[in-house]
Amino acid sequence: MFARTRDEAGVLDSLREGRTVVYDRERAYGDPALIRLAEESGGLPRDVPDLPPPGVLSVFSRLACVLALLGAVLLRK
Numbered sequence: 001m002f003a004r005t006r007d008e009a010g011v012l013d014s015l016r017e018g019r020t021v022v023y024d025r026e027r028a029y030g031d032p033a034l035i036r037l038a039e040e041s042g043g044l045p046r047d048v049p050d051l052p053p054p055g056v057l058s059v060f061s062r063l064a065c066v067l068a069l070l071g072a073v074l075l076r077k
Helices: 008-016 032-040 056-074
Strands: 021-023 028-030
Touching: 021 032, 028 032
Parallel strands: none
Antiparallel strands: 021 028
């Protein structure tokens, strides 16, 4: 995030004005000039380690969420 100040207002302004870079395991998203700047300054990781597979609790909570959403759609009045 490219905020002009380090306070809440500065962060919100950078979000509203699109001065952000988001990345996942494969690529970065955002303004290409900001991505280059983040890469050059070391703001983006070069090697993102693989995350461990989700545990039982994570799988259970995702399943419960999907079932709750399905129930809400089916039981909607």
